Amino acid sequence: MNILVDAQPLLGPATGIARYVKSIGELMQEDPHIQATFWINRLVKSIHLDAGWPVHNNRYPYKLIRRFMKPNLLYDLPVDAFARTKYDLFHGTNFTIQPIRKRCSVVSIHDLAFLRNPNTTSAKIYAHHSKWVPYSAQRAERVIAISEQTKEDIVELLHIPESKVDVIHLAADKKFKPVPSEAVRDTICKYNLPESYFLFVGTLEPRKNLLGLLQSFNQLKKTFHSEAKLVIVGAKGWKFDPIFQYVQEHGLQQEICFTGFIADEDLPAIYTGALAFVFPSWYEGFGIPLLEAMGCGVPVIASNASSIPEVVGDNGILLPPDAFEEWADAMRQFEIDSRHRDSYIEKSLERATRFGWEQTYEKTKSTYRKALGGNR
CATH class of the missing domain: 3.40.50.2000 (Glycogen Phosphorylase B;)
Known part of the structure; x- marks a missing residue:
């Protein structure tokens, strides 16, 4: 499988989402059955993105486009933001997918706090997520929820069929163990x-x-x-x-x-x-x-x-x-x-001991196969 992974979270602080992308990215690099390319939208300045990772660095003004365009118009344009990259599936790791006309996609949704508890969400995040997360979930072939609670929220609040959502738990890095x-x-x-x-x-x-x-x-x-x-x-x-x-x-x-x-x-x-x-x-x-x-x-x-x-x-x-x-x-x-x-x-x-990134990765690959029709 040729997978294009949204690696944007690695350009910022080491948040939970950044750790998620880094952990599955490292396992992809070790997997002979996966050819992964990592998409960023500006010059690589982050220590989180390992030098050996294949990077697709395009600079299309997606933030500006998203600000002024409606989701249905953007995703219906005869445009593929990554037309020059060889890939079978785009994995939107951070709530949304990019315009990838006639390409397969999976989106990871980490929570729906912006809908469930809007008073605890900044106005900027609320404006972005309420516009783009529902549409990404609808357009993607599969949706990854990181907990059963998140899946319930996705089904209830975004009206996504339960059968389309896979629950894949996250994990902690192996370095988190008792210290002398x-x-x-x-x-x-x-x-x-x-x-x-x-x-x-x-x-x-x-x-x-x-x-x-x-x-x-x-x-x-x-x-x-x-x-x-x-x-x-x-x-x-x-x-x-x-x-x-x-x-x-x-x-x-x-x-x-x-x-x-x-x-x-x-x-x-x-x-x-x-x-x-x-x-x-x-x-x-x-x-x-x-x-x-x-x-x-x-x-x-x-x-x-x-x-x-x-x-x-x-x-x-x-x-x-x-x-x-x-x-x-x-x-x-x-x-x-x-x-x-x-x-x-x-x-x-x-x-x-019940959680591990290897389990997360294997289940993620299973979701990729489902999205691609089970023939990869």
Whole structure:
């Protein structure tokens, strides 16, 4: 099979979608039965795109075209944006497909937060996704949903037949495994982190419910006089000012550490050193940080919303995202009860073994075959 892969996510920060593209791309490069070309739309400046990957770099003004054209007009034009590239199928890895007249396509849809929770989505993303995601799902031969929850949303909100949607779970990189204590100490010193801490990893944006986490953590401090700190790893997204305002207003400046973005090579040690991983998100299409934490043997406290129970299963503590007292109680238990914490370390490690990029890739190839009529 000749596959043209949308590699645009690799040009930006190392988000979950970028990790998805990088992981299946690496496996494609090792597969003798797949000839993959990776499409980008500007000069390669990203460390995420390996030098040996075959790249199709065209610079057609797709953002400008999308801004002013309706989807039905663009996709009905007698134009193939990649006419000079040999391929059987285009894989839109990031919610949408490109104009590829009379060519086969698959689109990966990671979540429908812009429809399910529009108040947690920026106006820019809402305007783009609400215009192009439904049409891409309709035009593609197959749709990949990264969780059963996302599939349900696609069927309900985009009115796509259930039989057209394949659920293919994501995974965590193999580097996310328990790190020796000495390496943990070195990394904690490198970033000047506290010895005892709860950990959140993700973008600072409304959907992640960091205000709720701060309220739970404040409750932990007030009720139990906890000595643990809260470490928040992740880049600023949008509408993050209320997070810092809450910290200031409640005098938590010495209790909370905002690290900003941290490189992948240091994350396993930071995960491993945590008392527990806390993930109170309102909505997730999947939630790769959950598997990263569990792979490192870290107990998980997470919200019981959207796809999160599908990822965590019975191997973590699942709570309503706004049950602040329950979150404080759960955090306290992991702080003071080592036997309780040890039992959830084992549960996390066991759960992480159920997910792998090799499984994701094999199921993705199966979707390609379905899209091409099953004859490849």
